[in-house]
Amino acid sequence: xxxxxxxxxxxxxxxxxxxxxxxxxxxxxxxxxxxxxxxxxxxxxxxxxxxxxxxxxxxxxxxxxxxxxxxxxxxxxxxxxxxxxxxxxxxxxxxxxxxxxxx
Amino acid sequence: xxxxxxxxxxxxxxxxxxxxxxxxxxxxxxxxxxxxxxxxxxxxxxxxxxxxxxxxxxxxxxxxxxxxxxxxxxxxxxxxxxxxxxxxxxxxxxxxxxxxxxxxxxxxxxxxxxxxxxxxxxxxxxxxxxxxxxxxxxxxxxxxxxxxxxxxxxxxxxxxxxxxxxxxx
Numbered sequence: 001x002x003x004x005x006x007x008x009x010x011x012x013x014x015x016x017x018x019x020x021x022x023x024x025x026x027x028x029x030x031x032x033x034x035x036x037x038x039x040x041x042x043x044x045x046x047x048x049x050x051x052x053x054x055x056x057x058x059x060x061x062x063x064x065x066x067x068x069x070x071x072x073x074x075x076x077x078x079x080x081x082x083x084x085x086x087x088x089x090x091x092x093x094x095x096x097x098x099x100x101x102x103x
Numbered sequence: 104x105x106x107x108x109x110x111x112x113x114x115x116x117x118x119x120x121x122x123x124x125x126x127x128x129x130x131x132x133x134x135x136x137x138x139x140x141x142x143x144x145x146x147x148x149x150x151x152x153x154x155x156x157x158x159x160x161x162x163x164x165x166x167x168x169x170x171x172x173x174x175x176x177x178x179x180x181x182x183x184x185x186x187x188x189x190x191x192x193x194x195x196x197x198x199x200x201x202x203x204x205x206x207x208x209x210x211x212x213x214x215x216x217x218x219x220x221x222x223x224x225x226x227x228x229x230x231x232x233x234x235x236x237x238x239x240x241x242x243x244x245x246x247x248x249x250x251x252x253x254x255x256x257x258x259x260x261x262x263x264x265x266x267x268x269x270x271x272x
Contacts, residue, residue: 071212074259081263
């Protein structure tokens, strides 16, 4: 049995939708960051699948994936550092408590 | 030798990734959620292998399964004051579920209406050596984006250290 491109796109869409749900609904900052990682990974699956099926010689999608991995690694490092800084300030990582800038 | 994606292997990996993602979102324990994320990352590395992206599969294991998950666990455990704090409410939200479903439906319609040549997989793919050559070649290669990406990582690293350092009062 052979698996086509659309199956990979479907899997990535499901993973991205799950990550989107988590990023919106979760109330812990770390859980939101985890959901963001899930969405980044879903995008990477899309890029690699397109690269494999449509541009196998140029491997454009694989290079794009390398760069999105760099960006999401930077994002997760900064995000977790921010979570730690916020925790040190307010002893909590609940997103509901982060409203000190509200007028 | 023609390379094809084995349906059974793909099914197992797809089930592992989606099931892991669902488990990550439905478990009440934050630490368990981090381990489910790790499982999803490993399954996705397997998917990359299926798509003959060996280098990316390795990087996926090193960066996501290795570094990011451990970083997540570190931050979770540093920000827990009591063991019981790891257990959190489910945070279920119908609005978020509706939005995610809407997004999935839009993607489905988009893929169904697209004119890509779906289905057949090209037989021959370049190997890791070709990827490396293309990544570091000057003309038509990706060496300048690569250098910029390394700068981004450096700046992010310095920023993360700056943000998380203990402030002196």
